[in-house]
Amino acid sequence: MTTPPGDTSPPIAPLIALSADYPPEIAVPAIPDDDRVWVPQAPDVWFRPLLLNTVTGQWCNLLKVTRAGIVSRHRHPGAVMGYVVEGKWQYDEHDWVAETGSFVYEPPGEIHTLRVPPDCTQMITFFNILGAMIYVDDHGRQTGYEDTFTKIDMCRAHYGANGLGADYVDQFIR
Numbered sequence: 001m002t003t004p005p006g007d008t009s010p011p012i013a014p015l016i017a018l019s020a021d022y023p024p025e026i027a028v029p030a031i032p033d034d035d036r037v038w039v040p041q042a043p044d045v046w047f048r049p050l051l052l053n054t055v056t057g058q059w060c061n062l063l064k065v066t067r068a069g070i071v072s073r074h075r076h077p078g079a080v081m082g083y084v085v086e087g088k089w090q091y092d093e094h095d096w097v098a099e100t101g102s103f104v105y106e107p108p109g110e111i112h113t114l115r116v117p118p119d120c121t122q123m124i125t126f127f128n129i130l131g132a133m134i135y136v137d138d139h140g141r142q143t144g145y146e147d148t149f150t151k152i153d154m155c156r157a158h159y160g161a162n163g164l165g166a167d168y169v170d171q172f173i174r
């Protein structure tokens, strides 16, 4: 806090003092230059981690799909917000199509089936996911589960094996 020479007015304190213990920010190109950053999660399906939040149980990632057809049927216990970066996709349970530039809100509780239409060869979508992804079959029986911790595990295994190093994921963990 400084006062200009000749200024006799009382110094003005900052209204909000800077804290010392907040976590570092993240600012990276969302679509990586290095394809090794994409983590495989199913045939022709990858995710690129952006934020793996171990405090709120939320994660942000890009999902990339390079084939048409059903990607997954799943239920969310928490809300999901998405933004389509490239391509298009839809849910079998709804009549809308999420296209490049679309924003999507997925309410918690519903089960839906993600499908990439035949005329789309690649889609990339940003998803902010709260809680978990619970994968289910046609009868609603659970076939898989993901949360921010299983995502971290997948990243560590993939980066540890492909030369980036298992600790490459640490930059996305908060």
Ligand SMILES: [Fe+2]
Pocket: 074, 076, 080, 106, 112
């Ligand atoms: Fe979903």
